[in-house]
Structure formats: C-alpha cells, structure tokens
Amino acid sequence: MDKQIMAGVHLHVIPTHQFQTTKIMMTFTSRQTATNAAVRNLLTNILSTSSAKYPTQTALARQLSNLYGAMIGAYVSRLSYAHVMRFKISVINERYTDQPLLPQGFDLLKELIFNPLMNADGFDALTFKLQQENLINTLKSWDDDKQFYALRQVEELVFQNDPVLATPSTGTVDQVAELTNLDLMRAYQDMIAKDRIDIYVVGDVDAAEVEQLVSQLPLKERQFNQFAVLTRPNWQGDVLEKVEHQPIEQAKLDRVYLCPVNYREPLYRAAMVMNGLLGGTPYSFLFTNVREQASMAYYASSSLRPFNGHLVMQTGIQPDNVTAVQTLLDRQVTLLQAGDFSLERLQMVKDALINQYETSQDYQNSLLERQLTATLTGIATANDFAKEIQAVTKDQVVEVAQGLSKCVEYVLTGED
Numbered sequence: 009m010d011k012q013i014m015a016g017v018h019l020h021v022i023p024t025h026q027f028q029t030t031k032i033m034m035t036f037t038s039r040q041t042a043t044n045a046a047v048r049n050l051l052t053n054i055l056s057t058s059s060a061k062y063p064t065q066t067a068l069a070r071q072l073s074n075l076y077g078a079m080i081g082a083y084v085s086r087l088s089y090a091h092v093m094r095f096k097i098s099v100i101n102e103r104y105t106d107q108p109l110l111p112q113g114f115d116l117l118k119e120l121i122f123n124p125l126m127n128a129d130g131f132d133a134l135t136f137k138l139q140q141e142n143l144i145n146t147l148k149s150w151d152d153d154k155q156f157y158a159l160r161q162v163e164e165l166v167f168q169n170d171p172v173l174a175t176p177s178t179g180t181v182d183q184v185a186e187l188t189n190l191d192l193m194r195a196y197q198d199m200i201a202k203d204r205i206d207i208y209v210v211g212d213v214d215a216a217e218v219e220q221l222v223s224q225l226p227l228k229e230r231q232f233n234q235f236a237v238l239t240r241p242n243w244q245g246d247v248l249e250k251v252e253h254q255p256i257e258q259a260k261l262d263r264v265y266l267c268p269v270n271y272r273e274p275l276y277r278a279a280m281v282m283n284g285l286l287g288g289t290p291y292s293f294l295f296t297n298v299r300e301q302a303s304m305a306y307y308a309s310s311s312l313r314p315f316n317g318h319l320v321m322q323t324g325i326q327p328d329n330v331t332a333v334q335t336l337l338d339r340q341v342t343l344l345q346a347g348d349f350s351l352e353r354l355q356m357v358k359d360a361l362i363n364q365y366e367t368s369q370d371y372q373n374s375l376l377e378r379q380l381t382a383t384l385t386g387i388a389t390a391n392d393f394a395k396e397i398q399a400v401t402k403d404q405v406v407e408v409a410q411g412l413s414k415c416v417e418y419v420l421t422g423e424d
Contacts (some may be wrong), residue, residue: 009215013207013222016230020379021218022210028104030211031372032113033096034121035380036203039235040091042171046179047187047195049084052093053139054192056082058125058132068120075112076100080120086177088237088315090384093199095121098372101212110213114221122226124196130189131196140184147181155307155324158260158420165248165416166241166264166318173316204232206383210372237384238270241317243415251419258306259421261333263321265341268411271314272387277396278404279312284357285405286310286344287321291356293340293349298323304333315385319412327421334417344409347402354402362394 009021038044062068072078081096097117099109125132151157160176167174175183205227209218243266269279280288287294287310294308306324313320325333343349368374378389390396 011219013219014227014229016203016232017205017227018207018383019219019222020206020208020383021213021215022208022375022379023213023215024210024375025212026370027211027372028101029098029372030101030110030113030209030213031096031098031376032117033094033208033376033380034117035095035206035208036093036199037206037232037384038091038199038203039089040086040172040175040177042175043183044195045084045086045091045175045177046183047191048091048093048199049178050140050143050184050187051192051195051199052082052084052095053143054131054135055120055124055196056080056095057139058135059119060123060125061119063125063132071116075109075116076105076107078109078113078116080116084177087381087384088239089172089235090237091177092380092384093203103212110217111221114224118225122200126193130193133189136189136192140187143184144181147178147184154254154256154258154260154420155322158262158418159320159322161250161252161420162262162264162320162416162418165250165418166243168248169242201228202230202232204230206380208376208379210375210379237315239316240270241266241415247414247417249417249419251421253421253423255423256420257327257422259325259327259330259419261323261325261330261337262418263337263414264416265319265321265412265414267312267314267317267319267408269314269408270317271385275404275408276314278400279314279408280361281354281357281397281400282344282405282408283310283312283319284361285349285354286319286340286409288312289357289360291353291360293343294321294323294337297340298333298336302336304329304336330419330421341409341412341414345406345412347406349402351402354405358397358400361397365393365397 011019013019057065058068062071072080079098083094085092095117097113099113102109125135164174207222267279269275284292286292287308294310298308299305304325308323310319310321323333382389
C-alpha cells in the first residue's frame with residue numbers, strides 16, 4: 009500500500025507474516041545544502057533521546073521496557089542531494105502479547121518527534137549541550153577508522169566542485185561545534201512544516217488500522233518541491249591524485265571511477281554484475297587475484313554508487329606495495345574490459361548476487377531501504393531481481409566495464 013495522506017505526507021505499508029516484530033519508520037526529507045546536514049543530524053539525536061513526557065534517557069528506556077523491549081533508532085542518511093532524517097521504532101507483533109503495541113509504538117514516536125523537551129528559549133539546554141558533545145566525539149572517533157577516513161577523503165576529492173555532496177550527511181565536527189540552540193529550533197520548525205514526510209510500516213499489520221493511527225499524528229499539508237535524485241558526474245580533466253602521510257602501519261589505496269550507468273537504467277543490472285566481477289563478490293578479480301593469489305591486500309573490494317555515477321575501489325595494503333598494487337588494480341580493470349573471464353565465473357557472480365538479494369529479504373531494514381529508495385527516486389522496486397540478473401550477458405558486462413574511467417586516486421600511507 010502506497011498512499012498520499014495529504015500534500016507532502018505519504019504512507020507506505022508492507023504487510024507480511026514473515027517477522028515477529030513490526031517496524032515503523034518515519035522519515036523527513038529535505039534537499040541537503042552545504043550547511044544544513046550538521047544541524048539536522050544533531051536534531052535527530054536530540055529528538056530520539058528525550059521528550060517532554062520522557063525528559064531523560066532513563067525515563068525513555070523505562071517506557072521502551074514497558075513496551076516489551078521496544079527499540080528506538082534514529083539517524084540521518086543521504087541519497088544524492090536528498091537528506092533524510094529517519095526515526096524508527098520496532099515493537100513485538102501483537103499476536104505474541106495481549107497489549108496494543110502498534111498504537112503504543114505510534115504514540116511513542118509521536119511523543120518524541122512532536123513533543124520535544126523544550127522551553128521558551130528552545131531545546132533543554134543541558135540536553136542540547138550533552139548531545140552536541142556526544143556528536144562531536146562520535147564524528148572525531150570516525151577518523152580513527154582509517155578505512156572510513158580514506159573513503160571520506162576520496163569523496164571530498166571527487167566532489168571538490170560540489171560543496172553539498174562534499175559535505176557528509178552527518179555534517180562535520182566544526183559545523184556541529186558552531187551550532188546554537190537557535191539554529192536547532194529553526195531547523196526543527198523547518199522539518200515539521202516543510203520536509204516531505206513518509207511513514208513506512210512493515211510487519212503483520214492491517215493497512216486500514218495503520219492509516220487510522222497515522223491520521224492521529226499532528227501532520228499538516230506542506231509544499232514540497234521534488235528534485236532530481238539521480239545525478240551525472242560533472243568531471244573534467246585528468247585523474248586527481250593525492251597522497252597523505254600519517255603514523256599508520258596499513259596503507260589505504262582507494263580509487264573512484266566514472267561509471268556510465270546510473271540506478272535502474274537499461275544496463276544497471278549489467279553494472280551490478282560487472283561490479284560483482286571486479287570487487288563486489290568473493291569470486292571477483294580483486295578478491296581472488298589481488299587479495300588471495302598475489303597476497304597484496306588485507307582487503308580489496310569495489311562498490312557501485314549508482315545515484316552519482318561512480319564506482320569506488322577500496323584496498324588496505326602494505327605501504328611498500330603501493331606501486332605494485334596500483335599496477336595490479338589497473339590490470340584487473342583491463343581484464344574486465346577485455347572480457348577476459350569465463351562464463352563459469354560470470355555465473356558464480358550472478359548466483360552470489362541473487363543469494364545476497366534473497367538473504368536480504370529476511371530483514372525488515374532491507375525491505376524498508378528498498379521502499380525508501382523507490383520513494384525518493386520514483387522508480388518502483390524490482391519485480392524479479394533474479395530473472396533480471398540471470399538475463400545479463402557477457403557482452404553487456406564488457407560494455408559497461410569499457411565505460412569505466414578513473415578520476416580519483418587517494419593513498420593514505422605511513423610517515424616518511
């Protein structure tokens with residue numbers, strides 16, 4: 009069930025008997041700017057940890073316990089320029105208890121989002137300060153994960169001419185540190201009044217009951233101007249290369265390639281198979297040739313960024329092997345572009361992709377993620393994923409591979 013409740017507010021119900029829990033997710037979507045990601049991230053954290061009725065995390069935890077161990081989660085994400093604040097609650101399906109947990113789950117989500125811990129001056133000062141410090145510490149700690157750090161540097165390089173996409177969906181440490189309570193209040197007002205709202209419910213539920221519960225939320229119509237989510241890379245010039253030195257033992261060699269195929273375009277499934285052959289499955293060139301046979305990498309993988317037209321390659325290697333690995337990575341792309349792979353390997357990759365997809369169907373979050381993507385892109389979810397993957401030909405894979413073009417290479421290595 010997909011239904012517009014009112015202008016700018018949409019309901020998506022996925023009825024299934026598959027799970028023992030019911031998951032509700034409410035999202036608030038706005039176009040990201042170079043400055044709004046940090047305040048929306050901090051706002052998400054604050055709204056999900058307290059409210060007027062539950063002013064402390066202890067009080068909120070007690071209520072979750074009363075709901076048979078219900079779980080709350082909140083975070084931000086981005087799909088191209090679409091910045092999404094996500095609020096989730098998971099409750100046990102009512103057939104396992106005599107309590108009306110679905111209505112109570114909606115009530116708790118309503119309390120957290122629409123009745124925050126505020127006074128005339130804004131959000132509770134102590135809560136604001138605590139969550140701001142927590143978020144700053146979290147963002148700083150991510151730099152200790154050098155694999156994540158290297159990926160962030162690559163993204164900054166590839167989006168150097170786009171300050172919006174160069175800014176992470178979480179915002180930066182400096183941006184979070186500069187936020188004031190007034191900034192948060194304004195962001196909250198904009199979120200409630202202007203953001204596109206989507207409510208997703210997956211579980212053993214009755215759609216009519218869900219719609220009735222949604223009608224009790226204090227929602228108002230809003231004018232949301234839809235914008236394009238799928239973008240093409242605007243890259244001009246030679247390969248951009250950067251080497252950074254830090255006191256580390258394991259070097260990182262990451263690359264970005266321009267990919268000629270975007271999400272759900274005619275050759276999109278071929279692009280998925282191509283990525284599976286390059287570095288996206290255990291049967292890939294990067295895994296078997298670079299990591300296993302040559303023993304040149306602690307890890308080596310590739311992944312598609314189909315909403316921005318990129319393919320990202322990530323490796324962890326010995327600092328002394330940077331030059332050798334660069335040559336080896338070039339060789340894997342050349343093999344793929346020349347079609348130097350067997351039909352047997354091609355089939356193994358297809359089977360692996362289908363198995364990954366079918367396994368993901370056992371998780372509510374995967375179903376929610378696909379529905380969210382369909383909502384933001386306006387492109388329906390796949391009806392027969394396995395059939396589409398099996399239909400991909402070797403020639404199609406080669407065609408996509410031949411359109412790959414390296415645009416960024418980043419090396420994080422030890423100090424001289």
